Amino acid sequence: MFQSEFKQGLEYFLRGWHLIxxxxxxxxxxxxxxxxxxxxxxxxxxxxxxIGSLATWAVSxxxxxxxxxxxxxxxxxxxxxLIVFFFIFNLLAGFIAAPFNGILAEKVERMLTGEDSDxxxxxxxxxxxxxxxxxxxxxxxxxxPKFIGLFILSFIPGVGQTLIPPLFFLYGAWMxxxxxxxxxxxxxxxxxxxxxxxxxEKRNLNLTFGGLVSICTFIPFLNFIIIPVAxxxxxxxxxxHYRPVSTADNGExxxxxxxxxxxxxxEVGTRxxxxxxx
Numbered sequence: 001m002f003q004s005e006f007k008q009g010l011e012y013f014l015r016g017w018h019l020i021x022x023x024x025x026x027x028x029x030x031x032x033x034x035x036x037x038x039x040x041x042x043x044x045x046x047x048x049x050x051i052g053s054l055a056t057w058a059v060s061x062x063x064x065x066x067x068x069x070x071x072x073x074x075x076x077x078x079x080x081x082l083i084v085f086f087f088i089f090n091l092l093a094g095f096i097a098a099p100f101n102g103i104l105a106e107k108v109e110r111m112l113t114g115e116d117s118d119x120x121x122x123x124x125x126x127x128x129x130x131x132x133x134x135x136x137x138x139x140x141x142x143x144x145p146k147f148i149g150l151f152i153l154s155f156i157p158g159v160g161q162t163l164i165p166p167l168f169f170l171y172g173a174w175m176x177x178x179x180x181x182x183x184x185x186x187x188x189x190x191x192x193x194x195x196x197x198x199x200x201e202k203r204n205l206n207l208t209f210g211g212l213v214s215i216c217t218f219i220p221f222l223n224f225i226i227i228p229v230a231x232x233x234x235x236x237x238x239x240x241h242y243r244p245v246s247t248a249d250n251g252e253x254x255x256x257x258x259x260x261x262x263x264x265x266x267e268v269g270t271r272x273x274x275x276x277x278x
Contacts, residue, residue, distance in 0.1 A: 006204060015232070016231070029104065032231070090217075176210035188243075
């Protein structure tokens with residue numbers, strides 16, 4: 001099962017790269033990319049001036065009997081610092097680019113399903129912005145305590161320099177899955193808690209997808225365009241696995257050749273406009 005979900009996670013990640021090249025989506029990809037470039041330059045400039053001193057400071061907590069591991073621990077400390085900056089970048093990008101990512105997710109879903117729906121105009125975007133930002137705040141409230149917990153544990157000698165980096169990576173992968181899969185969920189007004197439960201049912205798939213997105217965040221040039229790629233891939237994942245379907249849809253094939261998701265006890269949903277958070 002893990003191998004199958006790992007393969008699917010990779011597949012949806014690659015689909016995201018394919019989708020951003022589709023003619024009907026290119027103009028909706030531009031704004032997230034521009035926002036990404038500005039934020040990455042700002043975060044990289046901040047990180048460049050601090051990463052060495054922060055890593056040295058973290059290593060200073062290592063007891064003397066572990067001095068022989070200092071080089072390895074220093075490297076792990078740098079990885080931890082990078083992940084911290086990754087969290088800061090995702091937080092800022094989530095709040096600033098959220099309205100544009102929601103529109104992109106809507107366009108991708110319409111393209112994959114072939115369904116017509118009311119397009120979100122600029123006025124609709126302005127009206128929806130407070131709700132979208134509230135959703136981003138929910139993500140922050142969910143992510144921040146876990147981040148603080150891992151950050152505090154990183155000060156424990158030995159543990160902080162060995163176990164925390166891989167735990168931070170898993171944390172980043174899960175939060176990336178939540179961040180980008182949430183856009184199509186939110187477009188359908190599905191509650192944040194419900195979205196998390198549904199993603200957890202296919203945890204390995206979503207961790208694989210989120211992990212690949214997280215890795216690309218650290219790769220030069222790829223990190224400039226990873227946000228729209230992640231939104232497109234996550235929306236394709238939504239269409240195949242989570243999107244509520246009507247009776248007329250049953251048995252049809254999706255745009256990617258998969259079968260539409262069927263309802264389960266936790267996959268409670270309705271068409272766009274139904275608020276499941278009530």
